[in-house]
Structure formats: C-alpha cells, structure tokens
Amino acid sequence: MRFPRLLLPLLLMLGISVQAQSPTYGLGRIPSAEEIRAWDISISPTGEELPAGSGSVGEGSQLYLEKACAACHGTTGTGGPAPRLVKRDVGPDAGPWALGRVLPIRAPYATAVWDFINRGMPLYQEGTLTADEVYALTAYLLFLNDVVEEGTVLDAQSLPKVEMPNRDTWAPLPEWWRPGMSRLPSYPY
C-alpha cells in the first residue's frame, strides 16, 4: 500500500526503512524494458512517453492527403462522414468550449492529439503511421485550428509545450472526491 504523504517523512525521521514490496503469490513475470516500451503508448500531458522523431506543418498537409485523412474528414477538415477536425467559426470572442467537440482545438494538451492519431488512425490501418508522420499530422491539425504557426516543427520536446486554448478551462475531479460517497455533498440526488 501507499503511505500517506505525511507519514512517509515521519517514518524516515524515525529511521524506519521503507522497503520495496515483494509479491505474495509469485505469479507473472517481469517484462523486459523493450516489452514495456512497445506497449507504453498512452501519452501523459508532460509527454514523457513520446518517441523520438519530428514533423512539420508542411509535411502534415501532404500526409493529410496521402494517408487519405481528407477522404473521411474532408479536404478542409470538415464536410466528410467522420468527425470534423477544424474549429467552428463562432466569432473572435468565443471561448474554447464554443469551438465544438473538435479534438485538435478542445483537447487541453497537444499530447492528446498526438496520442489519438497514433493509436486510432487511419481507420482500418491503425498503428501504421510512423512517429514522424504523427508529429507532422498533429502539427498540421494544430495549424488548421490556429494553435501553431505555419513554420512549426513538432517533436518530443516541443509538443508538450504547445499551449492549447483549453489548457486551463477544463475541470479536474475535485480534491474531496472519493468513490462510494454521495456524488456531490449538497446534491440530494
């Protein structure tokens, strides 16, 4: 079990050692570093799982056609049978939530855009894009939504630093939240 945050320093002060836990049942095996790396594809907001590679807006605009993104999402990022990829035109004063449920503008972190393309696209050929291609397509979609400039090149260092307009306007779970409690303290339903 985890130690409460305040307990751990206390135990250390008292000179009690905190050892790594050992398994009870002894089943399962230790995965190799390569095995972990191959499956470790959920990208954190800090981007620590991002692979090496890079891609530019220009390369992304080419790939958007070559990889048939346009066939489902429309040549301008809208108008196809698949979900739109370009923000709605709702005037200059609209907040990010008014721009539509459009991944490359609503996502609070650019890493989420990279993650989604990498695992879920293209339809029927998921997992076939290279890291460079995913960086390029991410750059292009962010450019289409006025998040980055035309000359942008994205890689593992620059992608997590992209400032999405929705970065601070979404709500995390409140601090008091725990499972098995009433859903909201004041809400009788």
Add this chain to the structure above:
Amino acid sequence: MGLKRSDRREFLKRGVTLAGGVTLGAAAKSASGQLEGPKAFIQGTDALVGYGKRSSYVTSVRIPHGGRASPDAFGLDFHIAAPLQDSVGVITPSSLHYMGTTRGSFVPDIDPAKHRLMIHGMVDNPLVFTMEELKRLPSVTRMHFIECAGNRANRRHRTVQETHGMTSCAEWTGVLLSTLLKEAGVQDGGDWIVAEGVEEVLGASSIHMAKAMDDCIVCYGMNGEAVRPQQGFPLRLLVPGFEGILNVKWLRRIKVVDQFYMTYNDYGHLRQDSDDAALGMQIGPKSVITYPSGGQQLPGRGFYEVSGLAWSGGGAVSKVEVSTNGGRSWVDAQIRGTAHPMAHTRFTFNWEWDGQECELQSRCTDVLGSVQPSRAQAIEYWTQRGQPARVKGQDNSIQPWRVESDGSVHNAIS
C-alpha cells in the same frame, strides 16, 4: 406459460368431476382427457447438445442505439441497446448485454493463449500475466451493472429499450484489481491508473487509484462462462457503479501514473466544471418500470404485477417506490431477491388497473440516502444555482409511462 396455482386447482377439481361420469362436450381436450401436448419438436443436433439456444418463439433482440447504425458504414459497432422490456430477474443474458464503444469498434478476435496483461509504471515490480496465471489468483464473483453515459432518455424515445437500454447487469468473475496492484507494489504518488485495451484503437481510460484499489475487477468470467467478445474477451476491467466508458474491454495493460492522463477515452469525458466532473464518475440512484412500459399494450383492466429495475453506482438499492398517479403519491414496491451493491435490482408492485388513463413512475433510493429525482427536481436544483436547465452528469431522472384507457403505454417525458 405454466398454469397458475388457481387454474391448476380448478383443473384438478374438474378432473374429479369428469371421473365422476359427467359427459364431456366439445372441449379442447384430447380423447384421453389430457391437455394437448406440443405438436412439434426441436430436432436434436450435436450443436444443440454442445451449446443450447433459446426457443424460436422468443425473439427479443438488441437494437442500435442513439441514431447511429451498428454495424455502421465503416463496419464498426457503436452503441447497441438491451431489450429491457422483455427482461425478467436481474441478469442480462450475455447475448443481450448492451454494448458501447467510443468511436465505434471492430470486435477483436483474441486467442486467450496469446493474451497478456501487463502492470507497470509507478510500481516496485512490473508484471506480465498470462490468462492461466490470472485464473490461479484468488478470485471474486459479483453482480454488477454497467451503464453507458449515453443512457439518457428523451421524449422521442418510444420504448424502455430506447430510453434505458444502455444498461445491463451480469455476474462477473475475476481477480480484484487491488490484488494485482498490491502484487506489483504501487509507489508513493501513483494516484491514477491508465487501463488500456487491445482493440484496433487501443482504447484507454484514466481511473483514480482510490477506485482502482477499492472494488475494480479484472474479469475473465461473465454469467458463468468466459466474457463474450463484444464485452472484452478474454479480459475486461469492471469499475462497479461508474460510467460504462471506464470499464475497459480487451484489457491488456494497467499503467500506474501520477495524474489524470487525458488519454483516448478521457478526452470524451472532459468536463467544464468540477460538479460535472464529480457527477461524471459514479452513477446516481436510478430505476425504470420495464412492465408495463412504452410500446406495450395492456389487454384490459384488472390485476398486473408492475415490474422494473433499480440500480445505483453509490451502492445497493435500499428502497423503490412506485406511483400510479404521475408522482403525486408513492407506495413502496417489493424488492425481489437480494439488492447487491452496484447491481440491477428487480422490484415489483401489485397493481389493480381500473381502466382509467394514468401515469406510472418508479423512484429509487440507495444506501447513501440519495434519491432518484424527477426531471423537474434535478433541473430546478441546477437552475437555482444559475446553471443550464438540464440533468447534470449521468441522467438518473424518473421515467414516466402513460397508460391510456385503451391499454396502450407511452413515454410521458414532456
């Protein structure tokens, strides 16, 4: 249907009369005085000996939900609703269990001998398990419902399958996630997990560690057999009482992490205010009358056992009430069987219909004391706080059914 006790007594009495020598008219009885037996038989086959199937007279089926075809134009299954109007008891048969996917999904055909579950990230001992190893670990078997966040009734829906069909309940068997996490040894600061599947989009959800260590189950069994492919064969994560999207199917990886990861499924779960975020996890107390329900037809006045399902993400159902006058007065319904935590619970209510137009409703209270609201009550709560006029979080509002004097039953959401 079998004879009811009173019918059987009547039949036995008449049988005695017949034996006493009274002549029989042109009654629907065979020459021997017995009721007619079935005229046809189901041909025995090796296939039916091996794995049975239901009667051809039973035609209850799931339907695509939410106005999008399943399979859709791309061949993806999206949302499929269970036929609650035909349900009895609390178990949803595996073949009729609702199905939901994020963007639509192809159901993967997984060889369990090759399937692995990896646990890694902020743990002392990263581990990979085979299915065989998972089945050697201490197991639990529990009844739990799963409900899709899209299970939101509106006035255009006709039947309970359309209003509420995106919930189902099964008996799930597997290893507690806490058993696996303790085996791996969660490190300080590992406050979240990311659970990930192996379908073509590798769907993933972030789940708070407090829930992961509480009652989540890594399931290989469902209703007494292996989990069905549409439900995540060979391995599915159960997150009891929480929105369906968190119950990751085709599970192959648990990563212990330090924060909400905003990954694949999380993006669709993004909320604008913290009340919504809190309400978007655990499902509130909810119930619906499945008989009589929209689209059904009552043959005439007289006795009916009103029957329905109640459930809550907050724990067991503690009380269900029924109203026959549109919510003006309420009477306790009977709970049938055991009310399991985070499980569908069957309730019934003995009702004598006088043939007049009326409105049936049911209302669930859970062990936390939370009460299922009417749509108006929930909306009033939020509008008083300057919020939009809608039921926030998973819609758990009361479902009204209007019975007209001709016996037809209709959705009465206005």
